[in-house]
Amino acid sequence: MRSSASARAALIVAVLAGACTADPRPADPPVARRVVSLAPSLTELLFAIGAGERVVGRTRWCDYPPAALDIPSVGEGIGFDPEAVAGRGPDLVALYPAASNRTAATRLAAMGIRTVELRTDSLDQLAPAARTLGRLTGYARAADSVARAFEALLDSARAAPRPAAPPSVLVLAWDNPPIVIGGGSFQSELVALAGGANAFGDLPQPSAPVSVEAIAARDPDVVLVSDSTVPDWTRRPEWRVVRAVRERRFVFIHGSDFARPTFRALDAVRRLRAALEAVPR
Amino acid sequence: MSRWVILGVLALAALAVGVMVGPADVAGGAALQALLGRGDDITVGIVRQLRAPRALLAFGVGGSLAVTGAVLQALVRNPLADPYLLGLSGGAGLGAVLAIALGLGGAWAVPAAAAIGAVVAVALVYRLAVVAGAVLDTRVLLLGGVVVGAFCAALVGAVLALSPADQLRNALLWLLGGFDGASWPALGVFAAYAAIPLAVLYRASRPLDLLSLGEEPARFLGADVEPLKRTVYLAASVLTAAAVAVSGIIGFVGLVVPHAIRMLWGHSHRSLLPAAFLLGGALLAGADAVARVAFAPLSLPVGVVTAVVGVPVFALLLRKWAS
Numbered sequence: 001m002r003s004s005a006s007a008r009a010a011l012i013v014a015v016l017a018g019a020c021t022a023d024p025r026p027a028d029p030p031v032a033r034r035v036v037s038l039a040p041s042l043t044e045l046l047f048a049i050g051a052g053e054r055v056v057g058r059t060r061w062c063d064y065p066p067a068a069l070d071i072p073s074v075g076e077g078i079g080f081d082p083e084a085v086a087g088r089g090p091d092l093v094a095l096y097p098a099a100s101n102r103t104a105a106t107r108l109a110a111m112g113i114r115t116v117e118l119r120t121d122s123l124d125q126l127a128p129a130a131r132t133l134g135r136l137t138g139y140a141r142a143a144d145s146v147a148r149a150f151e152a153l154l155d156s157a158r159a160a161p162r163p164a165a166p167p168s169v170l171v172l173a174w175d176n177p178p179i180v181i182g183g184g185s186f187q188s189e190l191v192a193l194a195g196g197a198n199a200f201g202d203l204p205q206p207s208a209p210v211s212v213e214a215i216a217a218r219d220p221d222v223v224l225v226s227d228s229t230v231p232d233w234t235r236r237p238e239w240r241v242v243r244a245v246r247e248r249r250f251v252f253i254h255g256s257d258f259a260r261p262t263f264r265a266l267d268a269v270r271r272l273r274a275a276l277e278a279v280p281r
Numbered sequence: 282m283s284r285w286v287i288l289g290v291l292a293l294a295a296l297a298v299g300v301m302v303g304p305a306d307v308a309g310g311a312a313l314q315a316l317l318g319r320g321d322d323i324t325v326g327i328v329r330q331l332r333a334p335r336a337l338l339a340f341g342v343g344g345s346l347a348v349t350g351a352v353l354q355a356l357v358r359n360p361l362a363d364p365y366l367l368g369l370s371g372g373a374g375l376g377a378v379l380a381i382a383l384g385l386g387g388a389w390a391v392p393a394a395a396a397i398g399a400v401v402a403v404a405l406v407y408r409l410a411v412v413a414g415a416v417l418d419t420r421v422l423l424l425g426g427v428v429v430g431a432f433c434a435a436l437v438g439a440v441l442a443l444s445p446a447d448q449l450r451n452a453l454l455w456l457l458g459g460f461d462g463a464s465w466p467a468l469g470v471f472a473a474y475a476a477i478p479l480a481v482l483y484r485a486s487r488p489l490d491l492l493s494l495g496e497e498p499a500r501f502l503g504a505d506v507e508p509l510k511r512t513v514y515l516a517a518s519v520l521t522a523a524a525v526a527v528s529g530i531i532g533f534v535g536l537v538v539p540h541a542i543r544m545l546w547g548h549s550h551r552s553l554l555p556a557a558f559l560l561g562g563a564l565l566a567g568a569d570a571v572a573r574v575a576f577a578p579l580s581l582p583v584g585v586v587t588a589v590v591g592v593p594v595f596a597l598l599l600r601k602w603a604s
Contacts, residue, residue: 178461179454209454211573211580212461213303213304214304214305214577214578216323216331237465237467241323
């Protein structure tokens with residue numbers, strides 16, 4: 001517990017430090033001065049390493065930190081519009097390696113705009129992504145210290161003792177047809193770090209369609225609701241068969257720190273842990 | 282007579298399979314016990330509150346889509362007619378997608394919006410096809426249905442393009458259709474809306490035989506053609522709107538089942554309609570059971586199963602019929 005607290009303090013210090021100072025020595029390729037970020041998690045990473053002032057374009061979904069909202073939006077980040085991106089005059093475009101981004105990325109390359117594809121699907125990919133962005137923007141040292149602090153925090157969270165019988169948690173992405181979060185999603189790890197067990201953690205997919213019957217049969221202890229109020233679907237008769245829904249054992253976790261993998265993930269874990277502990281078993 | 286026995290057995294077997302299998306480990310005898318209320322809470326809940334209404338709803342929707350397909354094929358005298366041809370699916374899809382994109386509240390918002398969208402589309406097509414006061418032009422009905430459907434599909438495309446990515450996938454999944462919203466109240470609502478149109482269509486089966494010969498011959502043979510066309514169209518529309526509201530858009534059943542029955546059985550609507558109801562119901566209830574267990578706990582869209590199972594069977598029938 002102590003080591004995690006000190007690591008958190010180190011992370012905060014590192015983020016603050018990163019926000020204040022750029023590296024004096026630029027990295028090998030010319031340092032990017034105008035960056036368009038095409039994923040909310042990448043925008044957050046850029047701000048976390050102190051390169052926020054270099055971001056000249058973002059997606060319509062990039063809403064954190066609040067300062068990101070002052071940056072002009074280029075629309076979608078998956079299946080983006082290369083013209084809107086090029087219009088921001090970037091010398092670096094950071095994007096998610098989605099199949100629907102391939103063609104547009106090639107078009108940017110043809111215009112002589114450097115692109116970097118960064119996958120941020122799991123917590124383990126965050127620190128390397130931050131380091132890459134740091135190298136490209138000339139914030140390598142700041143990025144490394146933020147990344148190192150996050151890794152330490154993550155290690156200590158992972159090393160924390162787990163409850164002997166963790167409550168099984170249903171993480172529902174959608175209600176009709178029911179889509180559950182599977183073991184392939186970072187949210188499954190957030191649940192585990194918070195002392196729970198994803199009810200569908202055995203599925204390798206990040207998310208998967210299942211039937212209400214499959215959910216009722218797994219009989220989860222709690223239902224995680226990524227909203228601030230009890231959603232309407234819980235009143236539908238077919239869902240009353242799921243015991244946790246019938247007994248209204250909901251855990252509310254609303255916020256972008258749970259919705260996307262970022263350095264704030266451990267804040268979401270802390271809130272989720274508190275919420276899980278508050279549920280009567 | 283034996284044909285009815287075969288169909289009846291098929292229908293009962295499909296319903297039984299629907300109750301006895303599922304992703305939960307409650308099968309066969311245990312499921313039947315649970316149906317009678319014996320077993321633990323979860324098991325009884327799964328069988329009585331989830332599987333039983335779901336199997337019955339799938340059966341009712343499958344039967345209704347098959348009947349609708351049969352009468353619309355007779356009405357517009359086009360073998361390609363199916364319940365969704367007349368703009369209905371487009372309107373229903375638009376209603377549902379709008380409800381999802383706007384985040385309309387309420388447990389029944391999406392089905393209600395789908396039904397409203399379907400009814401609006403039907404009214405529009407109907408208005409286009411009614412010429413000179415009272416005459417319903419079935420050619421305009423067909424073309425009007427196609428263009429209204431295309432218009433709605435374009436608007437659906439626009440809404441999806443402007444929606445957040447997760448809503449987009451969810452709306453697309455809803456459009457694929459399925460019975461995840463099945464419950465006793467949903468079955469009750471569906472039955473209430475389906476009963477009258479089904480009865481109306483069955484009562485129209487003799488005049489429909491005449492109508493399938495063509496409007497002129499039907500008139501000579503004494504059918505009251507204009508009221509008949511309007512009645513059949515409106516009854517078919519209400520029936521399809523009810524099906525769409527509880528299950529989304531499930532293709533294939535309404536197109537193919539009537540043809541299969543005609544090939545095996547002949548064209549008289551008096552037997553075609555009940556037979557299509559039984560076969561369509563059995564097909565959809567069986568397909569839904571397969572969709573739930575084939576890759577359990579993952580579930581497939583039921584329309585995928587109806588097509589994968591139904592298309593080869595229908596292709597064989599087509600070859601047999603052509604030779």
